[in-house]
């Protein structure tokens with residue numbers, strides 16, 4: 001009765017006021033709880049605003065300074081810092097094993113589902129290890145060193161196209177005009193993934209011919225083409241950029257993400273992106289149809305076999321019983337995951353070599369002296385140092401790789417984290433730790449001649465454990481083969497980088513500001 005008189009009666013007497021005040025009161029109570037000593041993470045230091053709302057981290061992910069901000073928080077608060085009401089970042093490589101490796105590591109949080117493709121969980125976005133396992137198992141063999149050795153000719157063919165395109169950039173008639181290196185390295189990445197894994201090359205490095213034709217037609221109709229027309233990116237770029245952009249709001253709850261994504265697609269609608277998405281859709285549809293036809297032909301006696309390999313990524317998924325629709329989504333995911341990251345890393349390495357002609361010369365001398373075959377590449381100390389430094393500094397995935405503390409809770413160096421806490425380590429924070437990597441911003445291949453245990457532990461460009469990059473071996477092979485052939489052909493002789501620094505937005509997959517890394521030849 002007292003409750004009715006004191007609380008319910010006044011509320012019922014003013015329903016509109018109640019509707020306004022109730023959520024505000026709940027918000028205030030929730031905020032007070034989050035900053036109070038009753039919150040189970042109250043013992044973890046961090047800024048007040050991070051304790052109050054997850055929107056703070058979401059905002060910094062959006063503006064693209066999440067990893068740098070996290071680094072500055074560690075400098076102020078120490079190795080364990082609260083980045084949200086329920087989120088903690090750890091700047092101590094000793095935590096890596098428990099979070100990512102031991103007993104399969106902690107699981108990915110639900111917001112990875114914001115990277116689902118066309119309504120399907122991809123191998124990357126799936127948070128349930130049991131659902132991911134049969135998909136990963138169906139394709140894992142393609143990433144083994146044995147398979148890659150067998151497929152080396154395919155990779156070298158793509159690499160040779162890259163070298164040819166770089167040589168064009170050197171031609172006298174192009175002197176003084178910048179060449180967008182990032183566009184070419186992304187082209188290599190998409191061609192390597194599609195020709196090696198999907199059974200049919202996308203042909204990004206051959207697009208120039210088509211583009212020049214289009215420009216010529218346009219020129220006839222409307223006068224001279226602009227610089228931009230000559231410098232258009234490859235046709236898959238729009239799709240890749242579109243997926244990269246998801247990383248700026250991926251922390252949102254799934255329902256909110258869907259609204260923001262729809263609004264963003266409408267607000268930033270661009271013909272180029274629509275065309276790119278459609279072109280990639282067409283490509284993936286044809287690849288999966290080819291795989292279906294090859295499987296059907298192999299089962300039907302007398303039917304003419306097709307050229308599509310039954311061992312391709314889509315053919316393996318289809319034969320393992322996954323639907324054509326899901327297989328198309330998995331292939332698209334691969335094109336995105338395999339293009340942006342490898343493209344960014346290779347561009348960073350070549351950009352650094354352009355900035356440091358003595359490193360370029362030393363790598364070239366080593367390559368010419370050793371004349372390495374495919375199997376010897378990764379044992380050349382200087383080349384190895386160049387690739388490892390590139391992976392450390394490129395920041396293709398700079399921000400934390402988040403995971404959820406399991407039901408048993410977790411204690412790290414005396415700090416307890418309750419079940420459900422989102423914990424993680426950020427590659428940018430670990431890779432730029434001066435206690436592990438002296439003079440961390442400097443590109444020093446020789447630091448990898450005799451790496452310390454901490455360096456080996458804390459260099460995590462591919463993530464770690466059961467959910468580390470499934471294509472780590474493929475990406476590594478691409479980088480080694482490409483750098484070796486580029487220095488051997490000496491196409492970077494006399495090259496200059498237009499800018500010293502590659503500016504990035506630190507989304508989950510970082511975005512290069514302006515989407516260009518320009519080189520010019522003297």
Ligand code: HEM
Nearest residue numbers: 124337338341342345397401461462463467469470471475
């Ligand atoms: C140098 C190039 C690359 C880098 C630096 C890189 C980096 C990463 C990282 C850090 C992760 C872990 C993400 C996490 O823990 O949330 C990851 C996962 C993944 N990457 Fe890569 N990646 C590269 C190349 C590739 C390529 C070439 C492909 C495809 C052909 C690919 C496909 C994937 C997939 C499917 C996953 C999800 C694995 C899983 O969750 O089970 N990546 N990559």
